[in-house]
Amino acid sequence: MRAIVLNAFTGVDGLELSEVPDPSPGDGDALVHVRAASLGPWDLAAATGAFAGAGGSSDFPQVQGWDFAGETADGRRVVGFVAQPWMGVGAFAEQISVPEGILAELPDALGFAEGSALPVCGLTARLLLETAAVSDGDLVLLTGAAGMVGGFALQLATARGARVVAAVRDADADEARRLGAETVVSTDSGLEAQVREQLKEGVDVCLDTVGLGDAALACVRDGGKFVTTVPTAVPDATRGIDPETVQVQPNAAATAELAGRAAAGQLTIRVAETLPLERFRDAYARLGRGGLRGKIVLTS
Secondary structure, three states, rough: OEEEEEEEOOHHHHEEEEEOOOOOOOEEEEEEEEEEEEEOHHHHHOOOOHHHHOOOOOOOOOOOEEEEEEEOOOOEEEEEEOHEEEEEEEEOOOOEEEEEHHOOOOOOOHHHHHHHOOOHHHHHHHHHHHHHHOOOOOEEEEOOOOOHHHHHHHHHHHHHOEEEEEEOOHHHHHHHHHHHOOOOEEEEOOHHHHHHHHOOOOOEEEOOOOOOHHHOOOEEEEEEEEEEEOOOHOOEEEEEEEEEEEOOOOOOOHHHHHHHHOOOOOOOOOOOEEHHHHHHHHHHHHHHOOOOOOOOEOOO
């Protein structure tokens, strides 16, 4: 089968589309014919060896890719993700063998490209809300609310009845409003002043998806909650606030719940562009340039 493999931690230059042996499922594994696999910032990081120091594989060649959607050998439509550096398998391939327990059903109402754009970002967003215990009536400051994780978190928070203040770049203000933000503030300057001007006591919760750290923590009321997706940007505890970070893991039940919401029109999944597997270099380059409002998806 064809797969995108990394032969050295030299970024995109270390990648190539190669013929590799077909996977051989073991007991409890499922063989999935991958129809779509989406890229995330973690794929750029993996290609430079960013995860090797945290116990990720340093052996070559290694098939790349995390998020995927496809069909099992018995015709089931499924979606899931693999933590590629640690699990030893990658999703940028025509087939993948994974533990049956990580797979969720992909509803017929969702295409494979949409499905592949959901797992890592959707689960991370859900985990942010669960960790912060976001509930009806909460005032939530959400940084990076126009991004993939932020966009999912914004929609999930408003569905819980929270009032979301989106902290985004000026260019992303309209996108944040479209996704449901009640108020938009700029990350380009004076974040705390903007928030405190409208909410003197500060917000109840900050969900930080871009690593603003202390600058975002300053907007939280005393005794509030702060949760980030960026482990290197966890502020020190202060004013009764004990900041936390989250780390996503495969979760079939939660993925199925999110996919069901999307199929019912309750959650928007954004796909920026779909490219064939052989155009992976274009996909990585587009991701590297940034400014996306949706996932780049590879199809096989």
